[in-house]
Amino acid sequence: MTSSDKNTDNIISDGSYVLVVLNEHKRWVTKVESGKQFHCHKGFIEFDEVIGKPYGIRIFTSKSTAVSIYKPLQIDFLSKISHSSQIIYPKDAGLILLYGDIKPGSRVIETGTGSGGLTSILASYVRPNGHIYSYENREQAFKTSTNNIKKLGLNDAITLKLQDAIEGFDEEDVDAIVLDLASPEEIIPHAYSSLRSSGTVSIFIPTYNQIERTYHELKEYDFGDIICFETIKRELQLKTNAIRPQTRIIGHTGFLIFARKRTKMVQK
Ligand SMILES: C[S@@+](CC[C@H](N)C(=O)[O-])C[C@H]1O[C@@H](n2cnc3c(N)ncnc32)[C@H](O)[C@@H]1O
CATH class of the missing domain: 3.10.330.20 (Vcp-like ATPase; Chain A, domain 2)
Incomplete structure (x- = not known):
């Protein structure tokens, strides 16, 4: 020992x-x-x-x-999750935690919940004093994520809501907002009103045309420090005398956009 x-x-x-x-x-x-x-x-x-x-x-x-x-590890628990939709990949989740500045004590709004994969990751990082408010508009996904979160024992750090994010969020002054849904550009106005000034918005987005629309909306709402990138993970085959990249890799998951809420400039 x-x-x-x-x-x-x-x-x-x-x-x-x-x-x-x-x-x-x-x-x-x-x-x-x-x-x-x-x-x-x-x-x-x-x-x-x-x-x-x-x-x-x-x-x-x-x-x-x-x-x-x-x-x-936290990542191992993702294998326990039942799927109602594709859950976020670890390479993307890790960057959302860092660029979204999601840490112990953070209050975070997330939508859509999907299977609750990202919800459970976020919750385990904001504990013990932070909280995740997660919105989902599909009943089946809401049921699946409710069961998954219960199974993982994370209920104390998460409030799941069967509510359409298009209608807006109930919380105010949150530290971070995370969007993983088909039309994130429609949610930007609500993200702006629920975030505290200087708070972060993190957006997972699969296609270029969604980036175009979302970037336009972020600028309309005067978000600043906007960045967008893709991250590519290439795993190696670890075999003595044959260490090289794996033959098959996941070629694309999505892009990530991060931005900060600004408030009006103070007049001199
Ligand atoms: C790709 S999944 C999210 C996966 C999740 N991040 C995970 O790791 O398990 C997208 C989810 O967003 C939900 N959704 C789409 N539009 C929505 C809206 N307007 N309000 C709330 N949820 C929405 C969909 O029903 C779907 O379950």
Whole structure:
């Protein structure tokens, strides 16, 4: 045991989640339940054998295959989410957190909720004192995201609303607004009135024509410091004597636009 293993946060307990990793392709997030087992095609492990042990241990399954038991990362929990729409890709979510300045204590409005993928990421960063107000106009997506957020135990940091963002937002003076929906340009006036001055708007947008319309609207509403870019992730194949880019990659997810709310210039 190392000194960090004595940290009770790093000890596997009954009811906690673990990430079981067999190899780079096979990994599962599962809930630890005393008296039960985790099964995969390489045998099973008894949860009682890992309860009380530090995260990061390696153990053998009933078929003598070694597996590693980690504490799941935020990104691993996305695999637990049921989909009602495409969820945001991690490369885009990470940049929204940084450029949107979303941090502990932030009050954030998000629309559309979709499956709640981005909602859950945002919520885990604004905790413990911040809050996410997320708007969705499709009943099925609202139901799916409600279940996902409950499953992830994030209800305290999120208010989900079955409401069309076209009608405007109920909150005022929020720190950040995040838009991931088909016509973000229609929401810019509402984003402007609900943001505090100097607050951020972050927009995920799949096509060039949507950028054109949204950029025009951002300028109409006097948003400043507008930037737009695409980020491309190219994963490497990690194989001894054959390290090179993977043959297949995801070619395009979307573009990101970021801007800041300005208020009227003070007259001299
Ligand atoms: C691409 S999905 C969002 C995915 C989400 N970011 C995630 O990571 O799971 C877009 C969602 O926006 C919703 N939507 C579209 N227009 C809307 C509007 N005017 N108000 C509220 N939600 C809207 C759609 O129903 C859809 O569920």
